[in-house]
Amino acid sequence: MSEQGEIRIHDTLSGQLCTLEPRDPGKIAIYACGPTVYSRIHVGNARPFVVFMLFKRLLEHEGFDVTLVINVTDINDKIYVAARERGKPSQQLAREMTEAYLADTDRLGLGRPDAWPLASEMIAPIVDLIRSLIDNGHAYESGGDVYFSVRSFDEYGKLSNRRLDEMASVEQGEPDDLSDLKRDALDFALWKAQKPDEDSSWPSPWGPGRPGWHIECSAMAEQLLGLDFDVHGGGSDLIFPHHENEIAQSEAARDRPLARIWMHNGMVRFGEEKMAKSAGNIKSLGEALDEAGRDALILYFLTGHYRQPLAFNDDSLEQARSSVERIRNLCRSVVDQTPGADDPAVSELRDRFFAALRADFNTPEAVASMFDLVNRANGGSVDLGAVRVALGEMLGVFGLKNLLDAHEAADVKAQQLADAREQARRERDFGRADELREELAAMGYEVRDMPEGPTLVRIDR
Secondary structure, three states, X not given: OOOOXXXXXXXXXXXXXXXXXOOEOOEEEEEEOOOEOOOOOEXXXXXXXXXXXXXXXXXXXXXXXXXXXXXXXXXXXXXXXXXXXXXXXXXXXXXXXXXXXXXXXXXXXXXXXXXXXXXXXXXXXXXXXHHHHHHOOOEEEEOOEEEEOHHHOOOOOOOOOOOHHHOOOOOOOOOOOOOOOOOOOOOEEEEEEOOXXXXXXXXXXXXXXXXXXXXXXXXXXXXXXXXXXXXXXXXXXXXXXXXXXXXXXXXXHHOOOOEEEEEEEOOEEEOOEEOXXXXXXXXXXXXXXXXXXXXHHHHXXXXXXXXXXEEOOHHHHHHHHHHHHHHHHHHHHHOOOOOOOOOHHHHHHHHHHHHHHHEOOOHHHHHHHHHHHHHHHHOOXXXXXXXXXXXXXXXXXXXXXXHHHOOOOOOHHHHHHHHHHHHHHHOOOHHHHHHHHHHHHHOOEEEEEEOOEEEEEEOOO
């Protein structure tokens, strides 16, 4: 870890900034809740992916060995509903949307998490965890369903700071199962018996069915990271009931904390409402990437503190595009500079940049420090060789080092493929152009169609 200071993150459970103290020295384990794959993901779904992929980069920069898990929920009521509406099997839809999710997030050029488990591949650990809860009296079987007894866990509500008598019985992301099968309206499903209109099920000691949403993440996190891992993340809309239920399930079953720090990102908003498929106010990640470009979209996410809501509109994207061009223009000036002696002014800005990220991953302050560096470099008051080194380090943590690398000579074969792709586009052979783009991606390049013409960009993964 860097000698410059500790990393502190706001912990939703305690409500305080907490020092990141690894369970295993030198290693950080993170689990972040991923999407439910019943349609293509939108910009709001992409925010936690970007936040935690970049947080992983910061931790690696600081010398940690990081394991990041972002799950895929491919068993859920929403998938059954969407599949029926589309007239296709639910498992086929989930598989198609999982592939689309991977393709869309790959376009962000941030690499992949260390694991992206599917709920459908973790049925055995899920069943084991449910069985443990039944055995110790925290859950009960009823008519083929299994429910968690909320009142059996004395600390229920500690994450969201809610009292039991203030809670509604509606389970977020699942239908409200107010049936005679529940002993208490607050109880939530761990296992659901197969219904007549559901075309898929998995075997269990309680009959064919499927896991509830909340138990999936508890089981996957424990299976891949163990208990008491370092950071559990996700959107702030998951605090209650999803993460509240994860805490209750895992602690009731294992008598140990699931995670040390609970880290939540704010919602992306269209106007005054959060971006959500149910509200119909969405911009798909693919559409946003097509319109704004990968670099501008990442910088857009960085301009807001991860814990705060982030407005999505044309003005914010245009500002991000303009900012990317400022960085790109400076990169053209410094790419051939030879690193020389340290420049104290550059070192100060570099240190401010990383100090901001260590203090609750404050990306807006870090971005401000980076643009202070850009301004001083453009003003000729700092050593450009030192600027190149510092800027490369900053952009690397932000997943934008391609802006600097783009102005280095491309591989000869890559340039030939790019030229062939452009020829195919001119001839309107778009299938061939797509094939060549995929070949370039496999080599670590992306073609950016700029106003001045196609440009090869090396992607830092």
